[in-house]
Amino acid sequence: MPPAASAPNPPCALSIQALSFEYPARTGTPSFHLGIDAFELSRASECLLVGRSGGGKSTFLQLVAGLLEPQHGSIHIDGIDLFAPSTNRDLLRGAKLGFVFQTFNLLAGFSALENLLVALMFSAIPKAEWMDRSTELLAKLGIESGHARVEELSVGQQQRVAIARALVCKPALVLADEPTASLDPENARVAIALLREHCLAEGAALLVVSHDPSLVPLFARVEQLALLAREQVTR
Template sequence: MSQLELTGVGREVRLPDGGVLPILTGVDLAVDAGEHVAVVGRSGSGKSTLLNVLGLLDSPTSGAYLLDGQDTARLRGRRRARLRGECFGFVFQQFNLLPRRTAVENVAAPLLYARGRAFLTRRRTAAEMLDRVGLGARLDTIPEKLSGGEQQRVAIARALVRRPRVVLADEPTGALDVETGRAVMALLAEATAEQGAALITITHDPAIAALADRQLRLAAGRLTAGVPA
């Protein structure tokens, strides 16, 4: 059974004039645990909408989305939010770090919603994750004192700290130079593989997509195999 599976998924929005704008159309996607899949598409192709659907931020308007065999259409309110926090880690182009918090405080932030031992040991767990991404000596450094690559590594550590089953990376190298971007992607792929998590990278860059196990193309809301040359 796949970690997640979309079957015929569509997403549309209603316009002020009463019309309907399709964003995703008939999307089929199955991703296994530990697999790295890249989705390439230009601006306006529906990449962000696809990521929002996958991350339980939006719901499909048609089709089915199964997560670990569970129909996500049946999820509501707090249950949906709890599953999102437990199952998914998010990495964005803009690092979205808390500017006045140290690296270890940023990484520990998702654990503030944990319970029991996970909550009580959150700083130690965050420190261990930062050490894992090569920032063990930067625990008490605030974001503005870190390079772009270091900030993205903090963001990766934050995404992984709750050991999610799926990591969604939205243009994770867009704010980085080419060399740093490749290093960050290698780290992200290695870290998710070690945890057995599926990694889905949304990107406009075919070179970044080529680092994945499988490459898909999203154009005009339709998902197909392969990427443009």
């Protein structure tokens, strides 16, 4: 009996190889260099990236989001080279990445449902599925009043809308930037639990970036950016 062909490994949600990025020195500001040899995060997995303030966490996130371009190295999102000339980074960001911010950054003046629909506008998901997917996800996250404007929602509800928006486009990777910084410890735990639960359910990898040490016990994989990166500040 011939051996069964092994199924190809699914691509990593995030794969970083030999990344090197540098902010040039400017008057009054030292140059900053961030180098990462390798970092991988597979789908439906999670990682907490911790580091001190000013340690390059945000630079790292901007690189992963395709908002900054490294001098060397590569970043692949769901197997797609983010910085390949053929890659449309805006489209890739809309289709493959979800974002959760400390202050939620929901679109004011829009309803909860519309916040999700706006995200879907920039995704690859067919328009016919937008409404069902949005209402279903909002319902899963306990938002019944999808037509209420986000300003009218409680902080907890706004956070859940933000999580729903991050997941609505079926991203490969959800980037959470200090998602608990404005919450008390109890609500922080609830928010992280919610985020982890729904990312797992949607099959998305979760990369949480935080300087909050209280989150460390909640994650199986914790990376110290200082150890991960070859960070240098030159004065």
